[in-house]
Amino acid sequence: MPAEQMGQVPKRLRVIxxxxxxxxVAVLAxxxxxxxxxxxKRYQKRYVEFVGTRANSRALKADFQGxxxxxxxxxxxxxxxxxxxxxxxxxxxxLDGSVPQPFRAHPPIPHHIEAWGCVVCHRGQGLATTVREAxxxxxxxxxxLLPIRYIQASCGGCHQxxxxxxxxxxxxxxxxxxxxxxxxxxxxxxxxPAMLGPxxxxxxAEVSRAWIYKWLKEGRTVLDSSGDVVVDGYEMHPxxxxxxxxxxxxxxxxxxxxxxxxxxxxxxxxxxxxxxAWPNRAALLSYGQLRFRQMxxxxxxxxxVVRLGQTELIxxxxxxxxxxxxxxxxxxxxxxxxxxxxAYLPHALMPRYNWSDKDLYAVTQYMLNxxxxxxxxxxxxxxxxxTASEVKQGRKLFVAKGCRSCHVMQGIPPQKDFGPDLSxxxxxxxxxxxxxxxxxxxxxxxxxxxxxTNPLSVDPKGRMPQYHFGSADLNAITTALLSLTxxxxxxxxxxxxxxxxxxxxxxxxxxxxxxxxxxxxxCHRIDGYGGTLAPDLSFEGSRAQRAWLVSFLHNPxxxxxxxxxxxxxxxxxxxxxxxxANYVDMVLQNPSINRAAVxxxxxxxxxxxxxxxxxxxxxxxxSCHTIGAKGGYVGPSLTNVGNWMNAAWIEAWLKDPQxxxxxxxxxxxxxxxxxxxxxxxxLLTLKQKSSGGVxxxxxxxx
Amino acid sequence: MKRxxxxxxxxxxxxxxxxxxxxxxxxxxxxxxxxxxxxxxxNSDHLIPLDYEQSQGKRLFYIYCVWCHAxxxxxxxxxxxxxxxxxxxxxxxxxxxxxxxxxxxxxxxLGGSAMGKSAMMPPYGNTLTQAEIRHIIAYTRAIAExxxxxxxxxxxxxxxx
Numbered sequence: 121m122p123a124e125q126m127g128q129v130p131k132r133l134r135v136i137x138x139x140x141x142x143x144x145v146a147v148l149a150x151x152x153x154x155x156x157x158x159x160x161k162r163y164q165k166r167y168v169e170f171v172g173t174r175a176n177s178r179a180l181k182a183d184f185q186g187x188x189x190x191x192x193x194x195x196x197x198x199x200x201x202x203x204x205x206x207x208x209x210x211x212x213x214x215l216d217g218s219v220p221q222p223f224r225a226h227p228p229i230p231h232h233i234e235a236w237g238c239v240v241c242h243r244g245q246g247l248a249t250t251v252r253e254a255x256x257x258x259x260x261x262x263x264x265l266l267p268i269r270y271i272q273a274s275c276g277g278c279h280q281x282x283x284x285x286x287x288x289x290x291x292x293x294x295x296x297x298x299x300x301x302x303x304x305x306x307x308x309x310x311x312x313p314a315m316l317g318p319x320x321x322x323x324x325a326e327v328s329r330a331w332i333y334k335w336l337k338e339g340r341t342v343l344d345s346s347g348d349v350v351v352d353g354y355e356m357h358p359x360x361x362x363x364x365x366x367x368x369x370x371x372x373x374x375x376x377x378x379x380x381x382x383x384x385x386x387x388x389x390x391x392x393x394x395x396x397a398w399p400n401r402a403a404l405l406s407y408g409q410l411r412f413r414q415m416x417x418x419x420x421x422x423x424x425v426v427r428l429g430q431t432e433l434i435x436x437x438x439x440x441x442x443x444x445x446x447x448x449x450x451x452x453x454x455x456x457x458x459x460x461x462x463a464y465l466p467h468a469l470m471p472r473y474n475w476s477d478k479d480l481y482a483v484t485q486y487m488l489n490x491x492x493x494x495x496x497x498x499x500x501x502x503x504x505x506x507t508a509s510e511v512k513q514g515r516k517l518f519v520a521k522g523c524r525s526c527h528v529m530q531g532i533p534p535q536k537d538f539g540p541d542l543s544x545x546x547x548x549x550x551x552x553x554x555x556x557x558x559x560x561x562x563x564x565x566x567x568x569x570x571x572x573t574n575p576l577s578v579d580p581k582g583r584m585p586q587y588h589f590g591s592a593d594l595n596a597i598t599t600a601l602l603s604l605t606x607x608x609x610x611x612x613x614x615x616x617x618x619x620x621x622x623x624x625x626x627x628x629x630x631x632x633x634x635x636x637x638x639x640x641x642x643c644h645r646i647d648g649y650g651g652t653l654a655p656d657l658s659f660e661g662s663r664a665q666r667a668w669l670v671s672f673l674h675n676p677x678x679x680x681x682x683x684x685x686x687x688x689x690x691x692x693x694x695x696x697x698x699x700x701a702n703y704v705d706m707v708l709q710n711p712s713i714n715r716a717a718v719x720x721x722x723x724x725x726x727x728x729x730x731x732x733x734x735x736x737x738x739x740x741x742x743s744c745h746t747i748g749a750k751g752g753y754v755g756p757s758l759t760n761v762g763n764w765m766n767a768a769w770i771e772a773w774l775k776d777p778q779x780x781x782x783x784x785x786x787x788x789x790x791x792x793x794x795x796x797x798x799x800x801x802x803l804l805t806l807k808q809k810s811s812g813g814v815x816x817x818x819x820x821x822x
Numbered sequence: 823m824k825r826x827x828x829x830x831x832x833x834x835x836x837x838x839x840x841x842x843x844x845x846x847x848x849x850x851x852x853x854x855x856x857x858x859x860x861x862x863x864x865n866s867d868h869l870i871p872l873d874y875e876q877s878q879g880k881r882l883f884y885i886y887c888v889w890c891h892a893x894x895x896x897x898x899x900x901x902x903x904x905x906x907x908x909x910x911x912x913x914x915x916x917x918x919x920x921x922x923x924x925x926x927x928x929x930x931x932l933g934g935s936a937m938g939k940s941a942m943m944p945p946y947g948n949t950l951t952q953a954e955i956r957h958i959i960a961y962t963r964a965i966a967e968x969x970x971x972x973x974x975x976x977x978x979x980x981x982x983x
Contacts, residue, residue, distance in 0.1 A: 217873070218972075227874040228953065268855045287881055288858070684898060738935075743890075743905055743942035753901045754889040778949065785886050788948035 160249050163205040167223055176213050191237045200237040200246035209233060241274040242266055257563060262549035264563055269595055273546060276603025280309050280620040292600025295593055303526035304539030309620060315467035317526035324381030326453045330500045332374040361585035369517055375506040376514025386463040388452035394477045408486025411479050416688040438469060446492035454484050471639040474691040522583060544606035556580055568598045625649035631703035634696055659710040663769045666705045673697040679756040681746055710780060718767040723801035731802025734795055747806060760808035770800045863913045864967050872964055879961025882954055887912060905942055915966035922977030923959050930955045
């Protein structure tokens with residue numbers, strides 16, 4: 121190389137150098153340029169413009185902070201930059217629905233946004249600063265924003281108890297229990313009861329093979345012309361889902377089940393003298409109908425009626441519907457069952473009534489002869505005699521279809537975890553899900569909905585049977601499933617979990633035996649345990665007078681004018697009624713009420729007349745309560761309140777009703793003490809003359 | 823020059839496809855982002871989307887108010903026709919739209935007699951919280967027929983109109 125050329129760069133190299141410099145600068149510039157045109161900057165500019173149009177623009181502008189805003193909660197491992205664009209999230213003046221998103225304020229909820237951040241409830245990617253990355257599923261982030269209709273699922277992640285603000289979540293959890301999902305799936309928070317579906321160990325003694333065939337083919341015995349049954353405006357489907365049986369499988373299963381036929385444990389004999397005593401059939405059936413109605417069987421069992429051309433079920437759903445039970449069950453079985461339900465199904469919810477043979481015969485004859493449909497089994501093919509190979513095949517099917525998950529069967533061990541574990545179902549990421557060829561968005565919510573609506577759509581070889589849910593129930597059950605996020609990995613969250621309170625009220629002694637025999641807990645709640653069909657009895661001893669309790673137990677009268685359900689007549693013996701009254705009087709007391717402290721004898725007659733004026737003129741209590749035939753339908757009838765309630769209870773109730781029964785709708789008013797005493801004095805004068813139907817019992821003379 | 827034209831056309835094409843994609847995107851379902859829904863009282867096929875506060879109001883309405891302010895109740899017949907004067911239906915926009923939020927708040931909190939109306943409307947100020955009363959009003963506004971529009975000028979607090 122000549123000396124003068126040393127240090128000189130060839131021209132070609134210069135060009136390469138120049139071009140690469142330009143490319144290098146351009147590449148370096150991409151990031152700042154992208155940053156300059158970032159979406160959040162546009163939103164912040166728009167926010168400032170928007171705020172300028174508001175009446176309190178100065179205060180709003182003072183609150184505005186430019187740049188990336190974030191909520192950082194190290195204990196929860198939360199870093200949410202959502203407030204970079206959602207700038208008005210905690211501005212109370214921007215709560216109005218007319219404020220455009222993303223500037224609208226968050227509606228006031230029990231949790232403070234600064235203390236909880238956003239993604240804890242809404243999911244999504246808190247660190248992201250672009251719209252798509254923050255809200256939707258991307259390759260890097262598989263947990264998209266939870267659609268608002270399922271947002272209550274997030275409440276359920278920590279609150280395992282029931283919350284009044286989350287009706288959809290509560291409904292979903294109820295549905296998971298009602299449809300026995302825990303039969304096949306492991307679901308935390310649901311305790312598997314002793315019985316899910318009925319025990320089928322002796323099903324052949326209850327129903328015929330033809331009926332089993334019919335039930336497995338089409339699980340509905342009641343249908344209207346359109347093939348549906350409507351309850352409260354919703355299409356009704358039986359609790360048992362529909363299974364996809366192949367040809368011949370129903371025949372085999374019905375053969376196996378009907379072969380399970382051993383003698384009944386409880387006698388089905390009726391005294392022949394009772395049968396012979398009826399002069400004619402019409403008298404027998406009409407007496408049976410009377411007793412059927414007096415026993416209020418429809419509190420728990422539904423019957424179909426046709427209204428305006430539409431078939432509707434009227435009655436409760438605690439037991440099976442009875443519209444065509446006469447064409448279903450074996451007559452001997454019905455007698456034996458009613459006499460002692462627990463002899464056939466040890467965990468049945470049905471109470472064991474004190475039947476007389478006369479009543480039992482009349483009621484069973486009425487049911488067997490009236491609730492019938494001769495065409496019910498018309499479409500069942502001729503099944504012929506049961507063969508040993510059919511029975512063997514049916515037994516195999518019983519195991520293969522997972523029937524044992526819900527139905528007890530002697531000789532077949534329980535199938536544990538027949539379906540997948542659902543304890544972390546709500547926290548699954550998209551890559552953990554299998555969509556088959558389903559044409560649905562690839563998100564967890566869409567997957568859950570598809571799986572519940574039609575299990576085969578996302579899993580063509582799946583074993584899950586077919587359920588039928590309306591759209592409201594589908595939303596509810598999806599919400600409940602989304603709330604199953606498993607044990608929190610973050611210790612911060614583990615501390616926040618609010619467990620469900622479960623304490624079983626299980627009294628011992630004579631009352632305990634009555635309590636279990638008559639299944640008081642089916643309808644009544646005591647100390648947080650039991651059904652909600654009937655009043656909570658936790659403080660019944662403070663409320664009711666003992667003598668009234670005994671007479672009510674013998675002859676229950678409805679206390680609320682519009683209620684269609686009523687306590688059945690259990691035909692308690694005097695001893696049983698007194699045992700219940702003793703226990704209630706002694707134990708079921710509210711600690712804040714001292715019955716001896718208020719003496720009704722001390723009330724002067726003027727107080728009662730002042731109280732009457734307050735009742736009818738000043739406070740117009742008659743708008744909600746009836747006395748005699750007059751008054752409103754909202755509260756209980758006060759016609760006999762002087763015999764019914766204790767004076768101390770009435771005073772405490774008027775002072776603060778919610779303190780005695782939380783959530784009662786009786787408004788808490790600002791009565792003065794003299795007003796409370798006057799109203800109590802007046803109410804205690806309201807006494808209905810005894811109807812004379814029940815003789816006073818020894819031991820409740822006072 | 824032709825080469826440059828191609829380079830110019832490329833972003834235009836990309837832009838056009840983006841526009842096309844946006845145009846074919848489905849119209850959002852108004853119920854999709856609703857916290858809850860309520861069936862229109864006058865048209866059972868129509869669902870009204872409710873936000874959080876309105877949904878809370880709906881829940882409270884069906885606990886406390888439905889007995890006298892609706893024609894049918896979860897427990898059967900309504901108490902409405904037992905009462906004189908007959909209480910307004912909760913969706914009666916013709917009447918309730920002309921009452922201010924503050925007036926409704928007052929009558930729920932203090933009761934009818936405090937506002938010169940029937941004493942049959944009891945006071946709920948001790949039973950419900952301020953927020954709960956606000957939720958019930960929000961629900962009333964959501965189901966109103968004819969629909970409720972926020973007035974430009976504030977309406978009186980202590981008078982119905």
